[in-house]
Amino acid sequence: MKNLSYRARLAVFPFARAQLAAIPFAIAGAFPALAQTQPTVVAALSETVVTATRTPTRSDELVSEVVVIDRAAIDKSAGRTLPELLARNAGLQFSSNGGRGKSASVYIRGAESRHTILLIDGVRYGSATLGTPVWNTIPLSAIERVEVLKGPASSLYGSDGVGGVVQIFTRKGQQGFHPNAMASVGSEGFRELGGGINGGTGAFSYALNLQTQRDKGFSATNPTVQFGNYNGDTDGFKQDSLNATLGFQVNPDWKLDLGLLYSDGISHYDDGPGRDSRDTLESQVVRIGIEGKVLPSWKTNLRYSSSTDETNAIVASIMPSKFKTQQRQWTWQNDVDTPIGVALVGIERLEQKVDSSTAYTVTRRDISSVFAGLNGNAGPHSWQVNLRRDRNSQFGNSTTGFAGYGYRITPAWRANASYGTSFTAPSFNQLYFPGFGTPTLRPEEGRNTDLGVTWSDAGHTVKLVHFNNRIRGFIPSGPLPANVPRARINGWTLGYEGEMGALALRASLDVLDPRNELTGRRLPRRNRNQAMVGADYTVGAWSLGGNVLHAGDRFDDVANTYRIKGYTTVDLNVGYAVSKDLQLQTSLTNLGDKQYETIRGYNQPGRSVVVSLRWQPK
Numbered sequence: 001m002k003n004l005s006y007r008a009r010l011a012v013f014p015f016a017r018a019q020l021a022a023i024p025f026a027i028a029g030a031f032p033a034l035a036q037t038q039p040t041v042v043a044a045l046s047e048t049v050v051t052a053t054r055t056p057t058r059s060d061e062l063v064s065e066v067v068v069i070d071r072a073a074i075d076k077s078a079g080r081t082l083p084e085l086l087a088r089n090a091g092l093q094f095s096s097n098g099g100r101g102k103s104a105s106v107y108i109r110g111a112e113s114r115h116t117i118l119l120i121d122g123v124r125y126g127s128a129t130l131g132t133p134v135w136n137t138i139p140l141s142a143i144e145r146v147e148v149l150k151g152p153a154s155s156l157y158g159s160d161g162v163g164g165v166v167q168i169f170t171r172k173g174q175q176g177f178h179p180n181a182m183a184s185v186g187s188e189g190f191r192e193l194g195g196g197i198n199g200g201t202g203a204f205s206y207a208l209n210l211q212t213q214r215d216k217g218f219s220a221t222n223p224t225v226q227f228g229n230y231n232g233d234t235d236g237f238k239q240d241s242l243n244a245t246l247g248f249q250v251n252p253d254w255k256l257d258l259g260l261l262y263s264d265g266i267s268h269y270d271d272g273p274g275r276d277s278r279d280t281l282e283s284q285v286v287r288i289g290i291e292g293k294v295l296p297s298w299k300t301n302l303r304y305s306s307s308t309d310e311t312n313a314i315v316a317s318i319m320p321s322k323f324k325t326q327q328r329q330w331t332w333q334n335d336v337d338t339p340i341g342v343a344l345v346g347i348e349r350l351e352q353k354v355d356s357s358t359a360y361t362v363t364r365r366d367i368s369s370v371f372a373g374l375n376g377n378a379g380p381h382s383w384q385v386n387l388r389r390d391r392n393s394q395f396g397n398s399t400t401g402f403a404g405y406g407y408r409i410t411p412a413w414r415a416n417a418s419y420g421t422s423f424t425a426p427s428f429n430q431l432y433f434p435g436f437g438t439p440t441l442r443p444e445e446g447r448n449t450d451l452g453v454t455w456s457d458a459g460h461t462v463k464l465v466h467f468n469n470r471i472r473g474f475i476p477s478g479p480l481p482a483n484v485p486r487a488r489i490n491g492w493t494l495g496y497e498g499e500m501g502a503l504a505l506r507a508s509l510d511v512l513d514p515r516n517e518l519t520g521r522r523l524p525r526r527n528r529n530q531a532m533v534g535a536d537y538t539v540g541a542w543s544l545g546g547n548v549l550h551a552g553d554r555f556d557d558v559a560n561t562y563r564i565k566g567y568t569t570v571d572l573n574v575g576y577a578v579s580k581d582l583q584l585q586t587s588l589t590n591l592g593d594k595q596y597e598t599i600r601g602y603n604q605p606g607r608s609v610v611v612s613l614r615w616q617p618k
Helices: 006-012 025-030 071-076 082-086 428-432
Strands: 065-070 092-096 104-108 116-120 143-150 164-170 176-186 190-201 204-218 235-251 254-270 276-295 298-315 322-338 341-356 364-378 381-392 396-408 413-424 444-457 460-474 484-500 503-516 529-539 542-551 567-577 582-589 597-599 608-615
Touching (some): 071 582, 082 143
Antiparallel strands (some): 176 190, 276 298, 413 444, 529 542, 582 608
16 A cells, blocks of 8 residues: 555545634624724725636625735745645645645635635636645746635535635736746755746737746655655655736627646655655646627626646556546636626536546546526625536536625625535545445535624724534545535634735634534544734835744544644745846745644655745836
């Protein structure tokens, strides 16, 4: 067993757990600014997002909770992986089998890693064998922004949307000519080069960005790892990637759009004493679509997309393995403006195919879907309703829905409530992996309730959310899985964002209790609590910032017998504008050189520094 590749081991080895407490609404009183009651214009939440409704919507009109991570925040977190970047936001946690290029999981509000949908420019991306998103192949340099929808999303996007959705938007073209370049060097032999162009002229827009990254890394494992996989060598990662988009404005009302994100790399991992095993990692996301107005109030979008995730064990494994997932998707979506909001109607077809050296008895399935919705606002009222019907070739029909309502009590105070259902189809590993899967598994079904209150005034925003997610037919981690009656995830999230002149502040606190109700034990690898405090300050050409993250304890097994201690890390970043076009930035992560784990026996990065030089003509 110890000689299986990473992907095979993730299929066979059990996962781990976490817990809760409760926060009273009175915690909001800890912020003195809440006493202010004078009318104000709410601007802090007015960003436009699309993931929560599938249509452009102001975030202060949403009935769901959304986190937005922009390019500036990505640049400041140089040296971190995408899962680590996500986990520095309220309601998000992660676990990882080491550093860059290693398998990782992201948990939204304590839900399973397979309860998260990952979209790249609207294209579903992940592994159908594991049933989870694949995070370790996505180059940060290609990302323009990230939107995270927290809460049930199956009524919008189908299977797996129990916990929420992470949508990545890659860099696009814009009018003019805009070159860019960057170079980074750092600890453990880290170095990265990237650059490209984006622009547009007349009806055409384009973008092309290239990246190459090399990281000697550190030992991914330590002697406490299970199954004798420890090997004290360094486990590096290298990656090359390309991101390209092309747009053509056919006429004022219609536009054609094409995109490609491609990466390939090699990740080293430990497979026992003296075994420096390696996987090749290849990913590809392709899309082509046309959108436009049929009538002044009717916008339509027709798109074809394809994503591929492939892992091959190439060195030192006695059992060479290949795991390849291809997902093809056709979507036709229509948005119609009505007197009561934007009506959404569409159809979708998703085809999943597995190509593997492992003998799966079933290697493909398809899902045909219809969906509809309505979201709008009037005066202090906001609303959203969605309904979706999915027909899975393996499991038949599933119907999911969502209903939410928001009310602005005063210009500063807003309350919202929502209820949504969701489902997750079992993965090919859970069903058919030899000696591990159970072919009779049924899909999990979730029911989620959200209650939230937001205060926003004078550049400060505080948000408190309570969520209760119950999952019927829950599938625990481990071999020969079986549906259990129910899992329950209760929790609270308290978040703050504010500005005082040149100083930007943020803080969050998560408290949750994810449990298997059959056994009463916590679900694995989720922290019982997590807190973050951060600040950024700009003065002249200088920018300074930092984050402190505290993650509570977690269990690493379904039996709750192995506890992983909590940890606290401190990150700092310093930027200097050499000129209006040239930016020098230094990122120092894990300042205290804290030795910690998120999975038993797998190390996380110690103290490291990355120095970056970025050129972007204004």
